[in-house]
């Protein structure tokens with residue numbers, strides 16, 4: 412079954428995640444969410460009935476509780492769009508690694524703000540030095556993404572017309588959508 416995205420809002424109507432329409436429908440059946448909008452073009456079918464798939468749901472959490480993601484390698488790669496933070500190349504699995512901007516040996520920590528996606532050759536060139544010492548420049552300043560940005564990024568290939576329209580409506584401003592598109596995708 413093809414999965415479609417459902418926008419998930421918290422109690423204050425702020426976007427916190429993107430679920431599959433199937434998962435959202437299950438929450439609807441279990442009375443664990445409030446459905447604010449349905450798809451007009453996507454349905455779920457039981458033997459006897461069709462149900463419009465949830466497009467926007469609201470769940471009883473507050474986003475600050477939701478956004479406690481600690482960085483994993485994969486999450487850092489996703490944040491950085493699988494590009495080396497120094498040379499900008501899009502990397503394959505066999506040439507991708509993580510760079511501590513401030514090296515571990517100098518007290519640099521495993522934190523969003525100190526980790527970037529890096530190719531193996533830039534990583535070797537930098538060695539145990541800071542970017543300044545190595546004469547290398549970061550193409551962006553690493554920062555902690557919101558849980559919503561991570562979640563949305565996972566769905567980027569399956570964003571459909573109805574979902575992108577609703578995203579413009581529920582994100583604080585359209586500029587924010589553009590920001591995500593430019594910096595994140």
Ligand SMILES: [Zn+2]
Nearest residue numbers: 495498530533
């Ligand atoms: Zn590189």
